[in-house]
Amino acid sequence: MDTYDYVIVGAGSAGCVVAARLSEDPDVRVLLLEAGPSDEDPLIHLPLGFGSLFKSEFDWDDASEPEARLNGRRIPLSHGRVLGGSSSTNAMMYVRGNPADFDGWADLGLDGWGYADVLPYFLRSEDNDRFKDAFHGRGGPLGVSDSRAMTPCIDVMIEAGHAAGLPLNDDCNGARQEGIGRLQSTTRDGQRCSAAVAFLRPAMARPNLEVVTDATALGILFEGTRASGIVYERFGVRTEVRATREVVLSGGAYGTPQLLLLSGIGPAEELQALGIAVREDLPVGRNLQDHCMLPLTFFAAGGTLESAGTPQDVERYEREQRGPLASNVGEAGAFAHTRSGLPAPDLQLSIAPVMVHEDLLGPAFASAVSMSPTVVKPESRGSVTLRAARAKVKPRIRHRYLEAEEDRRTMAEGVRLVLGIAEQAAFRALTTGVHNGPASDSDADVAAFIAQGAHTVWHPVGTCAMGAVVDAELRVLGVDGLRVVDASVMPSIPRANTNAASILVGEKGADLIRGRSRIEQVPASATHTHVRLTPAGTPE
Numbered sequence: 001m002d003t004y005d006y007v008i009v010g011a012g013s014a015g016c017v018v019a020a021r022l023s024e025d026p027d028v029r030v031l032l033l034e035a036g037p038s039d040e041d042p043l044i045h046l047p048l049g050f051g052s053l054f055k056s057e058f059d060w061d062d063a064s065e066p067e068a069r070l071n072g073r074r075i076p077l078s079h080g081r082v083l084g085g086s087s088s089t090n091a092m093m094y095v096r097g098n099p100a101d102f103d104g105w106a107d108l109g110l111d112g113w114g115y116a117d118v119l120p121y122f123l124r125s126e127d128n129d130r131f132k133d134a135f136h137g138r139g140g141p142l143g144v145s146d147s148r149a150m151t152p153c154i155d156v157m158i159e160a161g162h163a164a165g166l167p168l169n170d171d172c173n174g175a176r177q178e179g180i181g182r183l184q185s186t187t188r189d190g191q192r193c194s195a196a197v198a199f200l201r202p203a204m205a206r207p208n209l210e211v212v213t214d215a216t217a218l219g220i221l222f223e224g225t226r227a228s229g230i231v232y233e234r235f236g237v238r239t240e241v242r243a244t245r246e247v248v249l250s251g252g253a254y255g256t257p258q259l260l261l262l263s264g265i266g267p268a269e270e271l272q273a274l275g276i277a278v279r280e281d282l283p284v285g286r287n288l289q290d291h292c293m294l295p296l297t298f299f300a301a302g303g304t305l306e307s308a309g310t311p312q313d314v315e316r317y318e319r320e321q322r323g324p325l326a327s328n329v330g331e332a333g334a335f336a337h338t339r340s341g342l343p344a345p346d347l348q349l350s351i352a353p354v355m356v357h358e359d360l361l362g363p364a365f366a367s368a369v370s371m372s373p374t375v376v377k378p379e380s381r382g383s384v385t386l387r388a389a390r391a392k393v394k395p396r397i398r399h400r401y402l403e404a405e406e407d408r409r410t411m412a413e414g415v416r417l418v419l420g421i422a423e424q425a426a427f428r429a430l431t432t433g434v435h436n437g438p439a440s441d442s443d444a445d446v447a448a449f450i451a452q453g454a455h456t457v458w459h460p461v462g463t464c465a466m467g468a469v470v471d472a473e474l475r476v477l478g479v480d481g482l483r484v485v486d487a488s489v490m491p492s493i494p495r496a497n498t499n500a501a502s503i504l505v506g507e508k509g510a511d512l513i514r515g516r517s518r519i520e521q522v523p524a525s526a527t528h529t530h531v532r533l534t535p536a537g538t539p540e
Helices: 013-022 047-052 099-107 115-125 152-163 195-203 252-262 268-273 311-320 405-422 425-430 443-453 499-513
Strands: 002-009 030-033 126-128 142-144 179-182 209-212 216-223 226-234 237-249 296-300 332-336 347-352 368-375 383-385 396-398 431-436 482-484
Touching: 002 013, 002 226, 013 030, 013 195, 013 209, 013 499, 099 115, 115 126, 115 499, 142 195, 152 179, 152 332, 152 347, 152 368, 152 405, 152 425, 195 499, 216 237, 216 252, 237 252, 237 499, 252 383, 296 405, 296 425, 347 405, 368 405, 405 425, 405 443, 425 431, 482 499
Parallel strands: 002 030, 002 237, 030 209, 126 142, 237 482
Antiparallel strands: 179 332, 216 226, 226 237, 296 368, 296 431, 332 347, 347 368, 383 396
């Protein structure tokens, strides 16, 4: 049996970071296992190519159970099955979250996870091509850049949003999250900068790091109460590997709970029903959270990505890595409160120069634009459970989108916000009619439109939450030598696209494994305008 100091399962956003950081120590041996293939396909690295990755060999291509509040539809749940995980297949939007998100984690008693604690990790990762201030980093592994596409209709939609009452904001990761503006993306020099590109590829030259692709983890090995290794299958051959220090699970909010459950760590009654011996009774797979979005699309007179990919576009991209092929589609966004009294925004708008639907990109049969309200701080909770005691059987995923009345209210207000933006002069000059929207702004028509069209933004978190399944140092409760370092440890979902926060978890998780509880605090100049709540829920 091959022996390593650390065995990491999952080369996604967090796993790539952990492997790179741990292998900085030449005295340790690190093995990184990834179920999917390598990330060499050119479409992975071409920003506009990501729409072609859905339902491909790079996608786990899961689906939810029928969603009661979404007319019983099964929602496609794409997530990356490739080096880099979803950071190799996503829309690359770089949005960290609101300080209130991380302060909320700290208020749960999770020491070291408040905003002042985590901002230094964001700064350490980042290599920002424009901002140089207390909120941004330069020289880190992760490229963060302005759009090299600058699709013209985006500026028109921002103008319309501002006219509808949204403040302008060119940096939602800066002093204020609220407002509308262009977003930066995880790109460098016009190409995707995934966690694999940023962190893993440079580290793979190290002799103490071994990366094995096409390796499906089947279970965790134990010696008494200690996790001692992993059994995995590759091309039909089963292999066992030993970890002398720790096993680290980074399979994401679906994959990590599945592996824990298969290994006897989870709700006892659920495991016993499948004939799995219970090793530790923990609420693994519960507390599933995701962002629910609803695209409203409008035919546009021009200035969109409808005809992207012409010979001229290809020639320009090959020459200077600019133009339509450099677009990450989600070029702009907004954060807003749907009512007063909230500590931070409850609504996000994703603004795109294309049609959007549940498989992400619609057919380019017409020039169109989309504005998609998203419930960014949902109250609804779902679960991940096993269908069978076999690793190659897809888990049962119940998101229960919009089950909470508060979430339905936020989504309805988001639809009305978009309808208000669509009435602005700038937007009316851009568009030629509605492609997909409610029949009217009445409660009944808006509710029907939501039930028929809402779907995921592919941001699952929370299934191995800190304080319930792992402690604040990401160690699985009741088990030695086993940690979870991925989005599943987030006790509540950030108000943001979750890739940046997943990389943060990887950065901090690697330090915790190395015995470093925290790095330097943020400078005093990095203050953020938000209302922080005390544990009792009253403003400070």
